[in-house]
Amino acid sequence: MTEISRRGFLAAMGVAGGSLALVGCSSGSSSSAKAAAETARSTVSPYGPHQAGIATKSQDRLVFAAFDVTSNKRADLVSLLKTWSATIPRLTGGLQVVDDVESNPQLPPQDTGEAVGLPPANLTVTVGFGPSLFDNRFGLSARRPAALADIPPIAHDNLNPAISNGDLCVQACADDPQVAFHAVRNLRRLAQGTAVLRWTQLGFGKTSSTSTTQATPRNLMGFKDGTNNIKAEDAGVFDDQVWVGAETDQSWMRGGTYVVTRRIQMFLESWDRDFLEDQENVIGRAKDTGAPLGRTDEFETVPLDAKHPSGDPLIPLDAHIRLASPLSNDGHKLLRRGYSFTDGVHPQTGELDAGLFFIAFQKDPRVQFVPIQRRLAQNDALNEYIQHTSSALFACPPGFEAGGMLGEALFA
Amino acid sequence: MNSTARRGVVVVAAASVAALSATALAACGSSSGKAAAGGPKSVAVKLTDKGCEPDTTSIDAGPVQFKVTNSGTAAVSEAELLRGDRILGEKENIVEGLSGTFTLSLQAGTYQLYCPGGKGAEKVDFVVKGTASPTAPATGAAALEQASADYATYVKSQTAELVTTTKTFTDAVRAGDIVAAKAAYAPARVYYERIEPVAESFGDLDPDIDARIGDVDNPADWTGFHRIEKALWSDNSLAGMTPIADGLDANVNKLNGLVQTLTYKPEEIANGASELLDEVGKSKITGEEEDYSHIDLVDFVANVDGAEQAFAVLEPALQQIKPDLATTIRDRFTALYAGLKPYQTGSKATDYKNYSEVTDDQRKALAALVDALAEPLSTVAGTVVR
Numbered sequence: 001m002t003e004i005s006r007r008g009f010l011a012a013m014g015v016a017g018g019s020l021a022l023v024g025c026s027s028g029s030s031s032s033a034k035a036a037a038e039t040a041r042s043t044v045s046p047y048g049p050h051q052a053g054i055a056t057k058s059q060d061r062l063v064f065a066a067f068d069v070t071s072n073k074r075a076d077l078v079s080l081l082k083t084w085s086a087t088i089p090r091l092t093g094g095l096q097v098v099d100d101v102e103s104n105p106q107l108p109p110q111d112t113g114e115a116v117g118l119p120p121a122n123l124t125v126t127v128g129f130g131p132s133l134f135d136n137r138f139g140l141s142a143r144r145p146a147a148l149a150d151i152p153p154i155a156h157d158n159l160n161p162a163i164s165n166g167d168l169c170v171q172a173c174a175d176d177p178q179v180a181f182h183a184v185r186n187l188r189r190l191a192q193g194t195a196v197l198r199w200t201q202l203g204f205g206k207t208s209s210t211s212t213t214q215a216t217p218r219n220l221m222g223f224k225d226g227t228n229n230i231k232a233e234d235a236g237v238f239d240d241q242v243w244v245g246a247e248t249d250q251s252w253m254r255g256g257t258y259v260v261t262r263r264i265q266m267f268l269e270s271w272d273r274d275f276l277e278d279q280e281n282v283i284g285r286a287k288d289t290g291a292p293l294g295r296t297d298e299f300e301t302v303p304l305d306a307k308h309p310s311g312d313p314l315i316p317l318d319a320h321i322r323l324a325s326p327l328s329n330d331g332h333k334l335l336r337r338g339y340s341f342t343d344g345v346h347p348q349t350g351e352l353d354a355g356l357f358f359i360a361f362q363k364d365p366r367v368q369f370v371p372i373q374r375r376l377a378q379n380d381a382l383n384e385y386i387q388h389t390s391s392a393l394f395a396c397p398p399g400f401e402a403g404g405m406l407g408e409a410l411f412a
Numbered sequence: 413m414n415s416t417a418r419r420g421v422v423v424v425a426a427a428s429v430a431a432l433s434a435t436a437l438a439a440c441g442s443s444s445g446k447a448a449a450g451g452p453k454s455v456a457v458k459l460t461d462k463g464c465e466p467d468t469t470s471i472d473a474g475p476v477q478f479k480v481t482n483s484g485t486a487a488v489s490e491a492e493l494l495r496g497d498r499i500l501g502e503k504e505n506i507v508e509g510l511s512g513t514f515t516l517s518l519q520a521g522t523y524q525l526y527c528p529g530g531k532g533a534e535k536v537d538f539v540v541k542g543t544a545s546p547t548a549p550a551t552g553a554a555a556l557e558q559a560s561a562d563y564a565t566y567v568k569s570q571t572a573e574l575v576t577t578t579k580t581f582t583d584a585v586r587a588g589d590i591v592a593a594k595a596a597y598a599p600a601r602v603y604y605e606r607i608e609p610v611a612e613s614f615g616d617l618d619p620d621i622d623a624r625i626g627d628v629d630n631p632a633d634w635t636g637f638h639r640i641e642k643a644l645w646s647d648n649s650l651a652g653m654t655p656i657a658d659g660l661d662a663n664v665n666k667l668n669g670l671v672q673t674l675t676y677k678p679e680e681i682a683n684g685a686s687e688l689l690d691e692v693g694k695s696k697i698t699g700e701e702e703d704y705s706h707i708d709l710v711d712f713v714a715n716v717d718g719a720e721q722a723f724a725v726l727e728p729a730l731q732q733i734k735p736d737l738a739t740t741i742r743d744r745f746t747a748l749y750a751g752l753k754p755y756q757t758g759s760k761a762t763d764y765k766n767y768s769e770v771t772d773d774q775r776k777a778l779a780a781l782v783d784a785l786a787e788p789l790s791t792v793a794g795t796v797v798r
Contacts, residue, residue: 107794
């Protein structure tokens with residue numbers, strides 16, 4: 001039997017409703033032709049040498065979830081990863097968790113149903129393993145990569161342990177928030193008895209472009225973010241900065257990458273009261289065009305050495321883009337793939353609890369994220385307006401093929 | 413017109429759409445295939461100011477899906493299928509513009525559709541004809557017969573204890589003895605919490621026995637265990653509690669009488685077990701159930717015990733029908749009991765720590781164990797249905 005797509009399933013559901021269903025199915029089907037085209041257009045393959053959701057063009061919405069594994073049996077963990085690996089391609093293909101969701105009226109439907117009728121929306125699901133997974137519970141302690149070293153304390157951090165770290169992570173990105181949520185919700189349901197949710201973070205808008213074909217989005221400070229991000233078209237840079245290669249001490253990580261997430265709260269009320277020139281000096285870019293200060297085009301090289309006639313640098317010494325620039329960091333870059341978030345109103349201050357859920361993929365956090373963030377934490381003018389409130393690190397294993405399993409080489 | 417024919421028409425219509433993609437065609441086609449294999453029959457129930465308006469009042473035995481739609485009444489928002497006084501299935505909170513479904517496996521007999529609040533005939537007779545074709549595998553059939561008998565015995569044993577322990581409690585209340593009443597409260601609660609879904613199937617009995625203050629519109633109408641709980645632990649006075657105690661006695665006696673002739677289908681037993689765990693997740697983990705006495709852990713364990721008993725009577729059959737599932741559920745009951753052990757203070761069913769001493773992190777850990785069990789347990793009804 002051909003697999004029932006969510007779109008097709010909607011039509012099939014219409015069938016059960018009688019004469020009205022006649023309209024439901026036929027119109028559903030002619031729109032199914034369009035839907036099929038849309039499905040083809042909005043599907044990202046989950047397979048390949050690297051996991052999807054990293055070099056993939058950044059989608060609009062995020063649901064990120066961290067899990068704690070509650071079982072201490074290695075077989076349960078492997079079984080969970082097998083189940084997830086078999087389910088992820090169904091979800092990214094716009095299918096439900098199983099084909100025959102309503103086979104038995106006495107059984108709870110095996111798919112939660114909220115994505116029925118929605119296109120795949122470029123859904124990608126990316127899985128990672130936290131440092132804590134490599135303790136002695138699953139016999140993995142000898143397989144922990146050196147690069148998966150705990151992130152050391154960094155100045156100005158105000159981390160909440162309840163929303164930090166985790167044994168496993170699932171990053172679901174899609175152009176439709178409900179499609180992303182559906183993926184996390186169903187993967188969580190499949191994990192019952194083996195793993196529990198530790199924390200989740202919703203992101204409502206992308207803050208980075210990861211392709212030269214995408215316009216640079218703005219973060220909640222109103223500035224373009226990620227202008228000089230690594231782009232999918234830079235294959236060489238990916239090998240150099242993102243994908244783990246032969247240099248690793250753990251061969252199971254080849255083709256994988258490490259992800260660091262930080263919930264960065266922005267003090268938006270203070271920021272909004274700052275005068276324009278200062279905002280631009282803090283970032284180092286013009287607010288409207290996104291061009292580096294003293295330049296006119298967004299993508300011009302950041303003139304780190306240029307000076308005002310007065311002798312002051314065009315880009316202030318404490319400007320965010322100067323300190324974050326690869327030229328200030330031994331050439332190291334991060335693939336940024338963050339999302340704007342809001343979690344409502346801060347209970348103590350009454351101010352907006354909002355900011356950037358920073359997500360960065362890299363080859364080795366010890367020489368990429370950690371030193372870059374240390375430099376920023378010391379000097380960045382932006383620190384007056386932000387605070388890091390969570391931190392997590394995960395090793396994302398390489399990709400998998402149909403019938404395969406995420407992290408197969410780790411458990412081999 | 414029967415539903416299979418309707419589906420046939422639809423498939424022809426769908427196939428005539430030239431631009432149809434292969435996937436979509438398969439979707440329509442496979443649905444009709446599923447129907448031919450015998451999906452549930454359906455009854456459309458319209459909620460109106462008068463009450464229930466089903467599109468049919470007679471149907472063949474077997475799985476039946478009731479599709480409840482409210483197309484514009486503010487007076488009625490709920491449909492129930494009853495046999496005698498017993499609610500077999502219901503859909504609540506269907507307000508204007510909403511719809512919902514519930515599904516039952518019905519055998520021949522006369523039932524009633526009831527939509528509370530309507531101005532028309534109170535209940536509409538609903539006739540189920542013939543015999544259902546057996547949908548459950550023959551495997552485990554004898555064991556399932558036994559399960560039904562065993563569960564009936566269990567429920568009767570619990571309601572008998574409920575009557576006795578409630579009497580001890582209410583006698584102390586009537587005597588105005590706060591100390592004795594406090595001591596007798598938890599022992600009675602245990603027997604109610606173990607079989608609560610059975611009581612819930614009798615309309616008003618559960619609210620009359622077990623409502624919390626927030627469950628009633630007018631606090632003056634509040635009766636049952638928790639009304640007296642508040643008097644004991646919050647008001648420190650039993651003034652005015654004698655009528656409440658008398659009413660509680662009457663209601664638990666009524667429940668005990670009603671269960672004497674009750675029979676249970678395997679799927680009802682399984683769904684009851686799931687409901688007990690949902691109870692734990694909904695009101696015990698949060699500490700809402702026993703807001704004054706904080707004996708939530710006693711209720712918690714009683715709910716789990718009741719679910720475990722319900723599962724235990726089905727377990728031999730399930731071991732034959734789906735052994736992996738039976739083993740998974742048994743393992744997770746074991747894990748849950750192990751997780752509860754640190755809170756035990758003695759050997760009696762009521763010997764558990766006061767819930768105010770259980771930290772948020774500990775509550776979360778207990779909730780994870782309940783969730784892990786509830787997920788596979790929720791698939792038992794569909795596995796044993798016949």
